[in-house]
Amino acid sequence: MPKRSSLASSPARFLLSALVMLALGGCQTTSLEDITGALGGKSETAGRADPKPDMDALRERYRAKPSDPNVALEYGMALRETGQRAQAVAVMEQAVLAHPSNKALLAGYGRALADSGNFQQAFDVLSRAHTPEDPDWRILSAQGAALDQLGRNEEAQQYYSAALKIVPEEPQVLSNLGLSYMLQNNLPRAEETLRRAYERNRADSRVRANLALVVGLQGKQAEAETIVKADLPPDQAAAKVTALRQLLAKKQQRADK
Secondary structure, three states: OOOOOOOOHHHHHHHHHHHHHHHHOOOOOOOHHHHHOOOOOOOOEOOEOOOOOOHHHHHHHHHHOOOOHHHHHHHHHHHHHOOOHHHHHHHHHHHHHHOOOOHHHHHHHHHHHHHOOOHHHHHHHHHOOOEOOEOOHHHHHHHHHHHHHOOOHHHHHHHHHHHHHHOOOOHHHHHHHHHHHHHOOOHHHHHHHHHHHHHHOOOOHHHHHHHHHHHHHOOOHHHHHHHHOOOOOHHHHHHHHHHHHHHHHHHHHHHHO
């Protein structure tokens, strides 16, 4: 049996949770998709933020039409965006029970499960959200992200490869693939892959965070700091650099033990 990477299991969880802090500046209502961009299809662009959903209005719409799949999906997505993970799972589960063949609901339910840490169940549900005859690259990438969380990195990379056949050089998928290589401790390959993602989407802070960490883990801290603070206001740049330094220091402490 091949030896598991030194970055697998609990150290991997440490890196993934730390990447949340690095990418999003300490926000506490984060999820797997916030690290990699894999699960929700949303991406961060410079100088532009998505408006917060009107939760009161969505809640009333859902109460008025709980069996409407579109309303349930919109409400479930809004719950995820606002960090209400358990509620999102409950809403999406009920919607899927009522509409078991609705691919959009299955995808939303799988993403909500992944947010809540139910990665194996998330993978299984996402597998029902598309077919080999009609594959969805976003779901393939999300399945890969779930497998990475389960420590099944080689399997995850097969899903990313399948996604890249549909959308060659897609930054979200490349970023996830690079992170997967990093979790295997294959830092040179992780860096090469993440640089490809970064060249195609310099504005996404998650891509920058992944690349900066991989570069920093190879001892190139000055370059890592330049990457992580790119195009940011001075105060945000300083916060990102501080988070990166703390992350690299913690990683070194763990390596020394």
